[in-house]
Amino acid sequence: MARIENAKSIGEWLDQRLAVQTLKRVLQTEYWIPKNINFLWAMGMVLAATFGILLVSGIFLLMYYNPSTDLAFDSVNYTIMTEVGYGWLWRHIHGVGASLVFLIIYIHMFTGIYYGSYKKGRELIWLSGMLLYVLFSAEAFSGYMLPWGQMSYWAGMVITNLFSGGSLHADGLVEWIRGDYVPAQAFLSRFFMLHVLLLPLVIIGAIVFHFGTLRIPHVNNQDGEDFDFNEAAELYKNGQKKESKVIPFSPVFLSKDVFVMGIYFVLFFYLVFYHFEFAMDPVNFDPADGLKTPTHIYPEWYFLWSYEVLRPFSTNVGLIAFAIAQVIFFTIPFLDRSPNVAPANRRGLFHLWFWAMLVDMLVLTFMGKLPPQGIWSTIGLVAALVFFALWIALPIITKSEKKL
Amino acid sequence: MSTRRDFMGMALGGFTALGAVGGLYAAKRTWDPLPSVKAAGFTTLDLKDYKEGELVTEKWRGKPIFVLKQTKEMMAKATEKDKKRLIEVDGAHYMVCVGLCTHLGCIPGYRKDTQDFLCACHGGMYDATADVTKAPPPRGLDIPPFKLNGTKIALGVTGPEYEKMLADGTTLRV
Numbered sequence A: 001m002a003r004i005e006n007a008k009s010i011g012e013w014l015d016q017r018l019a020v021q022t023l024k025r026v027l028q029t030e031y032w033i034p035k036n037i038n039f040l041w042a043m044g045m046v047l048a049a050t051f052g053i054l055l056v057s058g059i060f061l062l063m064y065y066n067p068s069t070d071l072a073f074d075s076v077n078y079t080i081m082t083e084v085g086y087g088w089l090w091r092h093i094h095g096v097g098a099s100l101v102f103l104i105i106y107i108h109m110f111t112g113i114y115y116g117s118y119k120k121g122r123e124l125i126w127l128s129g130m131l132l133y134v135l136f137s138a139e140a141f142s143g144y145m146l147p148w149g150q151m152s153y154w155a156g157m158v159i160t161n162l163f164s165g166g167s168l169h170a171d172g173l174v175e176w177i178r179g180d181y182v183p184a185q186a187f188l189s190r191f192f193m194l195h196v197l198l199l200p201l202v203i204i205g206a207i208v209f210h211f212g213t214l215r216i217p218h219v220n221n222q223d224g225e226d227f228d229f230n231e232a233a234e235l236y237k238n239g240q241k242k243e244s245k246v247i248p249f250s251p252v253f254l255s256k257d258v259f260v261m262g263i264y265f266v267l268f269f270y271l272v273f274y275h276f277e278f279a280m281d282p283v284n285f286d287p288a289d290g291l292k293t294p295t296h297i298y299p300e301w302y303f304l305w306s307y308e309v310l311r312p313f314s315t316n317v318g319l320i321a322f323a324i325a326q327v328i329f330f331t332i333p334f335l336d337r338s339p340n341v342a343p344a345n346r347r348g349l350f351h352l353w354f355w356a357m358l359v360d361m362l363v364l365t366f367m368g369k370l371p372p373q374g375i376w377s378t379i380g381l382v383a384a385l386v387f388f389a390l391w392i393a394l395p396i397i398t399k400s401e402k403k404l
Numbered sequence B: 001m002s003t004r005r006d007f008m009g010m011a012l013g014g015f016t017a018l019g020a021v022g023g024l025y026a027a028k029r030t031w032d033p034l035p036s037v038k039a040a041g042f043t044t045l046d047l048k049d050y051k052e053g054e055l056v057t058e059k060w061r062g063k064p065i066f067v068l069k070q071t072k073e074m075m076a077k078a079t080e081k082d083k084k085r086l087i088e089v090d091g092a093h094y095m096v097c098v099g100l101c102t103h104l105g106c107i108p109g110y111r112k113d114t115q116d117f118l119c120a121c122h123g124g125m126y127d128a129t130a131d132v133t134k135a136p137p138p139r140g141l142d143i144p145p146f147k148l149n150g151t152k153i154a155l156g157v158t159g160p161e162y163e164k165m166l167a168d169g170t171t172l173r174v
């Protein structure tokens, strides 16, 4: 057995049995963060905190939610909203949180793209991040089914139909996913299982993995500078904190993260208390009716861009376009052929590419919300084509980029 | 000794793989629709109850079923291909279709004044026989399996008239 001596403090007692000092060093006091970063690097911890809030509010919602097609709608809209003490609070927190988590994910992603934080050595950070994006999408979709309103039902219908693969006509697969010919009890129960247990477990695992992928390459910085972390760490440990390019993650950097989180949560709770309605679709306050489609079916705002990529094309082309859009961001570390790790504004054509992509996705988002008619259809079609053209252009423009 | 260890490793690995395959199969079967769900898939309608030019929505397997008795005007407009989609009983023609857009499954709305269907989801259009007239839907509304018995029509059972529609490609099997 290891040497266990009489401990003089609880800390020491734990250290002898669990090596907490080593753990603390590896994960906190000697996990080095560059100084040359800005508030955008706090988005990761903002996401982690938002996930925590979603988990807690979800647990309270679970106390009265009833996953049956007859009772689900009332258990949410009547019981939780009007009877349960502060039930409305958990629901509004959960709804606003689910919406904001995507806003922050998109900011976090585009920060990574802007600074080239997915490049050599950091590919796994990007890939695990994209995995989280896909998992959060599945989590948001399954959660949206639960109140069993009109939008729940019809979004469930339309999205599960995507799996028929257009002309492949794989209705068997669609019925298998639903457990019925149409979304019904079997469908609601299994999406409930996914939303409250399986997906959150997988998400927690994926977050741990995402953090793990950061530990060795470390986070990037505002200049994409590649410096010697060991050397910088030695300086810091020798007391030359000013000269060193790094600071410890915790408590030094974390205190900055917490400051950004503070501002974020002011906004968050402002929305929870005064503007929660943006996260609650009015159509979903009608109970599910399999014999009546709402006049416009559109997803929540964060899925609109990929929905708009699907919409202007015929079924098969639309499905292929949609499938590509869902996964294309996974490929950015491999499609970007330039070795430069630098902010986009120093990378010539890539700078243009970055803003074109951002603006194009915003246009797709707005068009996705508008009815598919006349000029809107045309703008949507053009924006969808531009989206794919940009991805085709990416390897070409980055290949010819000058080495910095 | 290493061979004995290898053997144990392979035996353990083999049984684990077997268990994993069994487990996956069980998981797949658990997601399958229940037999009771499958068995509840029949509906019978009496076609003589319907009025010309009035769309009625029935329910079969939880899906809306459109029944539209064609007017003279509709019949005059229908092409030969369209007419194949109709079910003839006692000299009258009926459109009987699953009322879910063949694009992604919204319910197209019937417009009485223009006698056609518009799907609000992505703008697809269908004529009075439910044949597609504007993309994105790839084809007309699907016709459910049916069997005629006098003026009665049973949905969920395949009769000779439905076989014929399948054979000449008028509808896909639903």
Ligand code: HEM
Pocket (backbone or CB within 6 Å): A040, A041, A042, A043, A044, A045, A047, A048, A051, A105, A108, A109, A112, A115, A117, A118, A122, A125, A126, A127, A128, A129, A130, A131, A132, A133, A136, A207, A210, A214, A218, A219, A220, A221
């Ligand atoms: C919602 C779940 C997520 C959580 C909890 C999370 C958390 C974090 C944290 C704490 C960091 C380090 C601090 C920072 O640079 O912000 C980080 C970095 C990073 N994340 Fe995420 N993240 C999530 C989703 C994503 C997604 C969707 C992507 C994009 C595909 C992504 C890509 C990255 C990249 C590239 C970095 C490195 C940034 C750099 O080196 O400068 N993450 N993440």
Ligand code: FES
Pocket (backbone or CB within 6 Å): B101, B102, B103, B104, B105, B106, B119, B120, B121, B122, B123, B124, B136, B137
């Ligand atoms: S679902 Fe009808 S046009 Fe897309």
